Amino acid sequence: MIEVGSVLVSEELIKEEFVCNLSKCRGACCVEGDAGAPLQQDELDILAAVYPKVRPYMTEKGIATVEEHGTHVVDADGDLTTPCVDGHKECAYVTWENGITKCAIEKAYERGEIDWKKPLSCHLYPIRTTAYPEFDVLHYDRWHICHAACSLGRELQVPVYAFLKEPLIRKYGQQWYNELEESIALL
Incomplete structure (x- = not known):
């Protein structure tokens, strides 16, 4: 996990790749x-x-x-x-x-x-948020129906967090997202 502000981010969101592939999963x-x-x-x-x-x-x-x-x-x-x-x-x-x-x-x-736009949980998927009083935990929800999205993400080399930039900014703000990217660059 890496800590960005009051959010713990699973390293899977950085290491795993994902791009929705609606033509495959429908x-x-x-x-x-x-x-x-x-x-x-x-x-x-x-x-x-x-x-x-x-x-x-x-x-x-x-x-x-x-x-x-x-x-x-x-x-x-x-x-x-x-x-x-x-x-x-x-x-x-x-x-x-x-x-x-x-x-x-x-x-x-x-x-x-x-x-x-739509419920935040839909916009953030496959990221799931567990909210605690003082912090949130972001984790990667693996689901077999997203196999094609994982394959396309690997092909295009797009990490989960990058694919979900817009909803992450919607949830936590641009400054938080910039801090996330800075933290990732230091890994």
């Missing part, structure tokens, strides 16, 4: 798993506020899920997450384009209808 991370996308407490009001503008981009099943369960749920582990269609796997905010998943929230953002 966005499986949005439809696989045992719960929805993790949400932060401060994202709940944002999600509720943007929902009316996101709704037109959602599938009928996704809309029905949100209408029944709300814009977020508490999962079996007690964590805040996006709701899933039929209670598991597919995120309620998933939509499809040419057989590839797309986030309805992100579509509304890209069209200038909202100013929130």
Whole structure:
């Protein structure tokens, strides 16, 4: 681990390489798993506020899920997450384009209808954050569905942290990211 401000960064984020390869995985991370996308407490009001503008981009099943369960749920582990269609796997905010998943929230953002891109946990994936009162720990979440992303990352020689520069800056700021790069250069 390296320490950058009040954040501990797993060295795997520096050593491992990763670039999403949607043509291969088809966005499986949005439809696989045992719960929805993790949400932060401060994202709940944002999600509720943007929902009316996101709704037109959602599938009928996704809309029905949100209408029944709300814009977020508490999962079996007690964590805040996006709701899933039929209670598991597919995120309620998933939509499809040419057989590839797309986030309805992100579509509304890209069209200038909202100013929130998507939940931070989605934007940061495959980085997962464990938050403690005084510090965060960033670690690399390995998942078999991302094999093609690992291969493409190795081919292009893009470390995980570099691929996720934008969401890391979104979370911790440009100065923090600059400090991360300085720390990595000293390794």
